[in-house]
Amino acid sequence: MFASFGVLPMDVILGVVVFWLVLGMAGLVLQNSRLIARIIFPLGALGSLALAGAALAGLDETSTAILPLGLPDLPFHLRMDALSAFFLLLLGSASIGISVFSAGYFRDMPKASLGPLCLEYHLFLASMALVFLADDAYLFMVAWESMALSSYFLVTTDHDQPEVRRAGFLYLLIAHVGAISILMCFGVMQGGHGDYTFGAMRHAHLTTSWASAVFFLALFGFGAKAGILPLHAWLPEAHPAAPSPVSAMMSGIMLKTAIYGILRITFDLLGMQLWWWGVAALALGLLTALFGVIFAAVQVDMKRLLAYSSIENIGFILTGVGLTIIFHDSHKDALAALALTASLYHALNHAFMKGLLFLGTGSILHATGERHLGKFGGLIRQMPKLALLMLVGALALAGLPPLNGFVSEWLLLQAFLLSPGLPQPYINMLVPIAAAALVLAAALAGYVMVKFYGVIFLGQPRDSSLAKVHDAGLWERAGMLCMVIGCIALGVFPTFVILHLDHVTEMLVHHSLSVSAAKTGWLLLTPIQAERASYGPLVLLLIIAGGGLLIALAVKKLVHGRLRRGPAWDCGFPAQTARMQDTAEGFGQPIRQIFEWYMGVVRQVPTPFDKHPHFHSETHDLLWNIFYAPVKRLNDAIGKQLGKLQHGRIHIYLLYSFLTLLALLAFVR
Amino acid sequence: MNYPSLMLQLAQNALVLLIAPLLLGWTNQCRAWMQNRTGAGVMQPYRNLVKLFHKDAVLAHNASALFRYTPYILLACMWLAAALVPVLATDLPLSPAVDVIALAGIFALARVFISLAAMDIGTAFGTLGARREMLVGFLAEPALLMVLFTASTISGSTSLITIVETLAHKSFVLYPSMVFAAVAFVMVMLAENARIPVDNPSTHLELTMIHEAMILEYSARHLALVEWASALKLLAYSTIGIALFVPWGIAEVGNWGALPLAVALLFLKLALGGAGLAFIEALSAKMRIFRVPEFMGTAFLLAVLGLLTHFLLEAPA
Numbered sequence: 001m002f003a004s005f006g007v008l009p010m011d012v013i014l015g016v017v018v019f020w021l022v023l024g025m026a027g028l029v030l031q032n033s034r035l036i037a038r039i040i041f042p043l044g045a046l047g048s049l050a051l052a053g054a055a056l057a058g059l060d061e062t063s064t065a066i067l068p069l070g071l072p073d074l075p076f077h078l079r080m081d082a083l084s085a086f087f088l089l090l091l092g093s094a095s096i097g098i099s100v101f102s103a104g105y106f107r108d109m110p111k112a113s114l115g116p117l118c119l120e121y122h123l124f125l126a127s128m129a130l131v132f133l134a135d136d137a138y139l140f141m142v143a144w145e146s147m148a149l150s151s152y153f154l155v156t157t158d159h160d161q162p163e164v165r166r167a168g169f170l171y172l173l174i175a176h177v178g179a180i181s182i183l184m185c186f187g188v189m190q191g192g193h194g195d196y197t198f199g200a201m202r203h204a205h206l207t208t209s210w211a212s213a214v215f216f217l218a219l220f221g222f223g224a225k226a227g228i229l230p231l232h233a234w235l236p237e238a239h240p241a242a243p244s245p246v247s248a249m250m251s252g253i254m255l256k257t258a259i260y261g262i263l264r265i266t267f268d269l270l271g272m273q274l275w276w277w278g279v280a281a282l283a284l285g286l287l288t289a290l291f292g293v294i295f296a297a298v299q300v301d302m303k304r305l306l307a308y309s310s311i312e313n314i315g316f317i318l319t320g321v322g323l324t325i326i327f328h329d330s331h332k333d334a335l336a337a338l339a340l341t342a343s344l345y346h347a348l349n350h351a352f353m354k355g356l357l358f359l360g361t362g363s364i365l366h367a368t369g370e371r372h373l374g375k376f377g378g379l380i381r382q383m384p385k386l387a388l389l390m391l392v393g394a395l396a397l398a399g400l401p402p403l404n405g406f407v408s409e410w411l412l413l414q415a416f417l418l419s420p421g422l423p424q425p426y427i428n429m430l431v432p433i434a435a436a437a438l439v440l441a442a443a444l445a446g447y448v449m450v451k452f453y454g455v456i457f458l459g460q461p462r463d464s465s466l467a468k469v470h471d472a473g474l475w476e477r478a479g480m481l482c483m484v485i486g487c488i489a490l491g492v493f494p495t496f497v498i499l500h501l502d503h504v505t506e507m508l509v510h511h512s513l514s515v516s517a518a519k520t521g522w523l524l525l526t527p528i529q530a531e532r533a534s535y536g537p538l539v540l541l542l543i544i545a546g547g548g549l550l551i552a553l554a555v556k557k558l559v560h561g562r563l564r565r566g567p568a569w570d571c572g573f574p575a576q577t578a579r580m581q582d583t584a585e586g587f588g589q590p591i592r593q594i595f596e597w598y599m600g601v602v603r604q605v606p607t608p609f610d611k612h613p614h615f616h617s618e619t620h621d622l623l624w625n626i627f628y629a630p631v632k633r634l635n636d637a638i639g640k641q642l643g644k645l646q647h648g649r650i651h652i653y654l655l656y657s658f659l660t661l662l663a664l665l666a667f668v669r
Numbered sequence: 670m671n672y673p674s675l676m677l678q679l680a681q682n683a684l685v686l687l688i689a690p691l692l693l694g695w696t697n698q699c700r701a702w703m704q705n706r707t708g709a710g711v712m713q714p715y716r717n718l719v720k721l722f723h724k725d726a727v728l729a730h731n732a733s734a735l736f737r738y739t740p741y742i743l744l745a746c747m748w749l750a751a752a753l754v755p756v757l758a759t760d761l762p763l764s765p766a767v768d769v770i771a772l773a774g775i776f777a778l779a780r781v782f783i784s785l786a787a788m789d790i791g792t793a794f795g796t797l798g799a800r801r802e803m804l805v806g807f808l809a810e811p812a813l814l815m816v817l818f819t820a821s822t823i824s825g826s827t828s829l830i831t832i833v834e835t836l837a838h839k840s841f842v843l844y845p846s847m848v849f850a851a852v853a854f855v856m857v858m859l860a861e862n863a864r865i866p867v868d869n870p871s872t873h874l875e876l877t878m879i880h881e882a883m884i885l886e887y888s889a890r891h892l893a894l895v896e897w898a899s900a901l902k903l904l905a906y907s908t909i910g911i912a913l914f915v916p917w918g919i920a921e922v923g924n925w926g927a928l929p930l931a932v933a934l935l936f937l938k939l940a941l942g943g944a945g946l947a948f949i950e951a952l953s954a955k956m957r958i959f960r961v962p963e964f965m966g967t968a969f970l971l972a973v974l975g976l977l978t979h980f981l982l983e984a985p986a
Binding site for chain 2: 401433546591
């Protein structure tokens with residue numbers, strides 16, 4: 001649609017990137033914070049819309065460009081192919097709602113912090129777009145690092161609180177450990193030619209062992225950004241610390257840059273895939289998914305809960321990627337296309353549903369100033385509009401039909417079910433166990449969402465201050481409505497989405513689903529054959545809605561509509577206080593009991609003689625003790641030893657310089 | 670989609686809605702006989718429904734819209750589930766819209782809605798019931814899916830119609846995987862329909878109830894709808910069991926002459942199934958709530974074992 005005006009989608013996207021940078025600078029210059037919120041952020045949303053449109057138009061073409069920027073003799077190479085376009089589409093479409101929401105969310109922020117925030121926010125958006133566009137390792141790393149830094153500053157917006165600073169530091173640390181790994185991965189891939197463009201890497205022929213090194217370096221490096229086990233530690237710290245729209249952006253979009261990186265390197269830059277990489281990714285993905293969802297079930301901070309749920313969803317996507325690698329190496333391209341479609345679809349879905357829920361926590365935080373689930377209850381009565389929007393997000397994230405979370409789960413399960421007949425007999429045995437772990441995680445997601453929604457919105461208020469709470473503002477609701485529309489549209493019209501995803505699967509695994517998907521019409525989703533599997537979400541939605549209406553009408557006509565209000569029955573118990581409901585801790589208690597061996601639980605149980613009995617229970621991440629604590633101890637020990645070098649006397653330091661100089665001379669000679 | 674099959678779909682819709690309370694009544698009556706009681710008769714669920722529909726509804730002061738609309742959503746979900754399982758004929762025009770995974774999804778949707786509604790009023794029993802229901806559900810749902818996957822891999826399809834057609838055409842072969850699956854399915858069915866040993870449908874003892882605790886605040890027509898939905902759920906599970914494990918006698922596409930026989934066979938199978946359910950209930954005692962995860966875990970493992978058996982022993986190389 002752009003070609004008719006003589007404009008390439010790539011030009012539009014670069015224009016939007018520049019536009020975002022200009023908007024960010026304008027935020028620094030403008031004096032009035034209400035002006036920034038009400039003008040700059042909605043304009044940014046328009047930019048997102050244009051980006052999404054251009055990316056959609058650019059899905060079926062490949063264009064390249066060279067920008068004379070950067071270092072001399074090292075210009076920026078840009079390339080937009082189907083994979084880039086898909087992730088740009090994700091970025092554009094999901095950030096529309098987030099920017100609109102931000103227009104309402106940041107309105108009361110003081111100018112001193114809103115100006116920089118506005119710059120960082122738009123820089124974050126622009127650098128993510130450049131990550132997807134980069135066609136050489138140099139630009140990729142520049143964009144990747146500006147993304148990490150701008151998001152670090154966004155996370156530490158409330159830097160006057162020590163725990164926010166701590167969370168930001170942890171995030172920055174893990175992001176850079178990952179970045180080093182990615183850098184090494186590019187170093188291996190250029191194969192000693194010194195040419196860091198992706199074009200050269202595509203033609204470099206690596207041996208199997210070097211290719212495996214590249215894959216695992218990439219998995220580690222991008223895993224640090226995505227929150228794959230055991231590099232997940234920053235996620236549950238950084239998300240609660242960041243402002244809610246930033247959490248939405250990081251969880252919904254930034255985590256997907258890591259998925260993009262893994263796909264780009266594995267399927268595009270490396271000319272080969274080995275099945276055992278796939279097994280490793282599959283196992284890691286399933287562990288991540290189970291870990292995330294079990295820990296989400298025992299959280300009591302609403303944003304931490306969502307952060308753990310993001311870990312789970314990344315695990316889902318990684319599982320699909322692993323399955324794609326296995327299938328592709330076994331030359332089952334149709335199945336590889338199915339598994340890849342499921343992963344990409346889930347990435348897109350997660351951007352919308354998790355974005356929606358994080359935005360919703362922002363509105364709740366605005367209204368109540370609380371993050372602890374134990375302080376909520378009954379918000380559906382004070383915030384009915386927000387409650388309705390959040391219900392859609394919660395149902396979608398629980399993976400329930402006819403919303404979007406279900407579609408990608410369905411596709412992934414189909415890929416699992418169709419897998420018998422792989423050449424490796426051991427994998428054939430693993431597949432049912434992997435499918436079992438996957439459905440267990442999916443079912444637990446429902447538990448988590450009932451806890452999340454029920455404790456916040458339903459029941460009696462657990463705190464007296466909740467009675468005066470107001471509903472979310474118009475801008476906030478509009479932003480969330482964009483996400484809700486995305487959730488419903490992606491859920492109800494999967495065939496259209498899959499037709500567009502075909503360009504990506506065609507590019508990466510040389511096969512697409514469109515032939516079979518379109519055969520039975522757009523109403524039914526039939527990824528392989530109509531006899532093998534079909535799913536019609538729109539029909540499902542219409543039948544449930546129609547059936548419900550029919551029943552309501554029949555009940556009204558045939559019987560009566562008499563209704564009166566009274567006190568709750570509760571088996572006749574007269575005293576009913578808010579403290580008699582389940583708490584967030586209580587709702588997670590069965591999960592804690594069942595999976596206690598999986599997590600570190602510290603309990604303080606009162607004795608019968610305590611004057612002031614107090615029960616306290618805390619859940620710890622065992623992986624922190626296994627992976628992070630030893631590193632920290634080692635670091636401290638090395639620091640202590642190095643500290644011995646420092647005496648504070650000038651002549652000793654001069655001696656060090658002299659010795660260094662001597663050593664260097666000896667080395668150079 | 671042609672006219673006769675559309676009529677068949679509508680007929681099945683009406684049939685399942687009408688006979689669901691009958692199956693419940695029959696099961697309860699069988700249980701009463703086995704316990705040496707006279708029982709209230711197979712028509713008792715209908716009388717209960719009529720009574721409840723005529724009462725005035727009482728809502729708690731703080732009940733929200735979610736609480737009021739949930740019974741309708743619940744009944745619509747269960748109606749859909751029961752109407753889409755091919756039990757009379759394999760020619761249901763709506764069935765392609767929902768395969769076995771989506772069917773499990775619809776059950777999950779209903780479970781989430783009833784749990785949320787239970788938490789809405791904010792009473793001690795409501796949240797307790799919701800938590801327990803989700804606890805049972807998060808283990809029962811994967812077990813159910815694993816059972817369905819076993820049947821799907823045998824027939825190479827997740828569509829219920831293809832599964833039934835494949836299994837009904839096979840001459841009587843005992844699949845070891847399907848034996849595991851059948852045991853797991855019965856365990857899931859007991860748990861999901863709030864039967865002994867997981868839950869007791871006739872209890873109002875505060876500390877033991879799961880399903881009853883959730884619907885404690887519902888009255889009159891809302892309660893009637895919830896009860897009807899429960900009856901439909903029992904019917905849906907029974908028909909899924911019939912479709913997976915004893916599909917013989919179902920009318921094939923275009924074979925309208927086989928339909929009367931199919932109806933008669935369906936009633937016979939349901940009667941036997943209901944009696945079997947009552948038999949299990951009469952023989953077992955209600956478990957403590959913390960034994961339930963073990964029970965459901967066993968079901969899940971059995972179902973995984975069934976799928977594994979299929980992949981190892983039965984899959985064509």
